[in-house]
Amino acid sequence: MPSEFPEMETERLILREATKDDVKDMFVYLSDPEVVKHMGMGPFQSAEDVLEELEWYKSIREQGTGIRWGIALKDSGKIIGSCGFLNRIPKHYRSEIGYELSKEHWGKGIASEALEKVIKYGFEHLKLERIEALIEPENVPSQKLVERQGFKREGLLRHYEYTCGKFDDLYMYSILKGDLLNARVQEK
Numbered sequence: 001m002p003s004e005f006p007e008m009e010t011e012r013l014i015l016r017e018a019t020k021d022d023v024k025d026m027f028v029y030l031s032d033p034e035v036v037k038h039m040g041m042g043p044f045q046s047a048e049d050v051l052e053e054l055e056w057y058k059s060i061r062e063q064g065t066g067i068r069w070g071i072a073l074k075d076s077g078k079i080i081g082s083c084g085f086l087n088r089i090p091k092h093y094r095s096e097i098g099y100e101l102s103k104e105h106w107g108k109g110i111a112s113e114a115l116e117k118v119i120k121y122g123f124e125h126l127k128l129e130r131i132e133a134l135i136e137p138e139n140v141p142s143q144k145l146v147e148r149q150g151f152k153r154e155g156l157l158r159h160y161e162y163t164c165g166k167f168d169d170l171y172m173y174s175i176l177k178g179d180l181l182n183a184r185v186q187e188k
Helices: 020-030 047-063 110-124 140-148 177-187
Strands: 013-016 067-073 079-089 094-101 130-135 152-163 166-176
Touching: 013 110, 020 047, 020 079, 020 094, 047 067, 047 079, 067 110, 079 110, 094 110, 110 130, 110 140, 110 177, 130 140, 130 152, 140 166, 166 177
Parallel strands: 094 130
Antiparallel strands: 013 067, 067 079, 079 094, 130 166, 152 166
């Protein structure tokens, strides 16, 4: 991982490191039951919960197992979600991708805009060959989001995680570096 946090820009967004200054904005969406219901955790109860999340972002980056960008609106600088890699295994050139977005920004193409940039970063800078997304079967909007980015559903992982007092089935999606290259060639 680079020593400086890699900031990226899209048409409407700045993908940057989330900091303690963003706790209030992050608490808005991380305390929303609808936002976190497919994330394997309950709604955040306090600013302390957000600070723990920021510590996790920092720890995965330091350990080389992931990186998480805050999704900030260009016009206001306000963090409205996050996106990034976790469970990265450099030896196998693969990582899982995860994301969440404040409900008021759903359906505006923001998650897609951020995801596209992060996927490109993973293939180009982290030298990934494979990016995985694990998605609950009930989370149809998330499935459609990754499918629009070129991910393929590989199968159902039964009782793959135990979260919030229950076992969760998860669909395994993936995109390979070659899938992205092939899509670009077909667009030309």
